[in-house]
Amino acid sequence: MDDKDLVGRVIESNDHKAFAQLVERYQKMVVTTCRGFVQSYADAEDLAQDVFIELFESLPGFRNESKLSTWIYRIAVNKSLNFVRRRKREVLLNNLYFWNKDSNSLALGQAVSPEGEQAMLDAERSKQLKLAINKLAENQRVALILSRYQELSYKEIAEVMGVSVSSVESLLFRAKENLRKMLLKGKNI
Amino acid sequence: MNCKLAQQNMLNYLDGTIDKSIINAFEEHVGSCSSCRDELQLLKPIYKQVEGDLGEYAPNPYFAAKVLAKLTEKREKPTTIFTQKSYILAVSLAAAAVAVGLFVGIQFVSSGSSLAQPEIATILANDYSNFSDSNPYNFEVEEVDTSLNK
Ligand SMILES: [Zn+2]
Numbered sequence: 001m002d003d004k005d006l007v008g009r010v011i012e013s014n015d016h017k018a019f020a021q022l023v024e025r026y027q028k029m030v031v032t033t034c035r036g037f038v039q040s041y042a043d044a045e046d047l048a049q050d051v052f053i054e055l056f057e058s059l060p061g062f063r064n065e066s067k068l069s070t071w072i073y074r075i076a077v078n079k080s081l082n083f084v085r086r087r088k089r090e091v092l093l094n095n096l097y098f099w100n101k102d103s104n105s106l107a108l109g110q111a112v113s114p115e116g117e118q119a120m121l122d123a124e125r126s127k128q129l130k131l132a133i134n135k136l137a138e139n140q141r142v143a144l145i146l147s148r149y150q151e152l153s154y155k156e157i158a159e160v161m162g163v164s165v166s167s168v169e170s171l172l173f174r175a176k177e178n179l180r181k182m183l184l185k186g187k188n189i
Numbered sequence: 190m191n192c193k194l195a196q197q198n199m200l201n202y203l204d205g206t207i208d209k210s211i212i213n214a215f216e217e218h219v220g221s222c223s224s225c226r227d228e229l230q231l232l233k234p235i236y237k238q239v240e241g242d243l244g245e246y247a248p249n250p251y252f253a254a255k256v257l258a259k260l261t262e263k264r265e266k267p268t269t270i271f272t273q274k275s276y277i278l279a280v281s282l283a284a285a286a287v288a289v290g291l292f293v294g295i296q297f298v299s300s301g302s303s304l305a306q307p308e309i310a311t312i313l314a315n316d317y318s319n320f321s322d323s324n325p326y327n328f329e330v331e332e333v334d335t336s337l338n339k
Contacts, residue, residue: 016257023253032246045249052256053263125238148204148239176200183235184228 003068011060022068023052029069029150030076036145037080039130047083051076066159073150073160077142084134132182140175143168190218195225202229203236 001021009018030051034044054075062071133141142161146152152160154168161168190211195218201207202215219225249255 016260019260020253020257023256027252028246028248031248031252032243035242035246041245041247045252048252049256049259053260056260122238122241125235126242129235129238147206149243173197177197179236180196180200180232183232187231 004064007059007062007064007068010056019056022055026052026069026072030072032149033073033076033145034080036133036149037084037141039127043083047079048076051079054079070156070159073146073152077146077160081138081142128183132179135182136175136178139163140171140178143171144175144179147172190214192218192222192225195219195222196228199225199229199232200236203233204239 001018003022003025006018006022009015010022027048030048031041031044034047034051035041038044038047051072055072058071058075062068133144136144139161143157146157146160154165154172157168158165163171194211195215198207198211198215202212207215219229
């Protein structure tokens, strides 16, 4: 069954089995998109669950004008941005009131428990990259994550973000310039 | 190619989105310019970590079941979404509770209690943050905006 049939079943007869099929079909896409915004797969999966709950509730408003994947990407991006904003606020408040032991781990969620030196190095790099990505302006960040974590084309990114293809080009150009500078900061080059 | 153009294309080169027509010039420049080469070598392992992150993905076979369970639960007991203002209020309350907890903790510790300060603080904080679950105040609810264009 294609997306359209499944969506029809969910809307018309509240068919949970049909919805489960949609969830399975888009699970990887949503979880890995959310992972672009947060530091761990645990957080990404929690977020992804909320994305699908919202998808279920918003399906009656989906009129097949855009691809279902575009619709889902929009929800995933919004949920992720809200999550990161909330985390930032929490860290801010924590810093005001708490003894501030390790705000970075709070800001980024918990890194995967590393086994061996390579895994530790990967986790460190992953954290460093995520820190830099999270410092980008939101629209640059969204464009970069959709391009880098989902390998979407400029046109697809433009559809998700509701901007022109040339805007996406310029967002990605600026995102990469800023990211490069942040990653090289303090590296004495 | 000059250094500036090479630098602007470093991440594009690493993620494969570099314009095909300038790949040769880019590689030539990096081959002969040690400063750009060093920069590329520093950026590569960090920027390439995206592939590492994606490679770690292991689909949770119970994911769809969890979503459906959450949906059913939500239908039986509709929950509310706090506004930003009320959220901050709740967090502030919890934080204030911790501050009080810390103070009380210090009193306990100085009077010879075996409970350490953070434990008391946590207990008090948990008590206070439970408020956000039962929602004793009439916080206004807001719809979640699904469009990126506001
Ligand atoms: Zn150079």
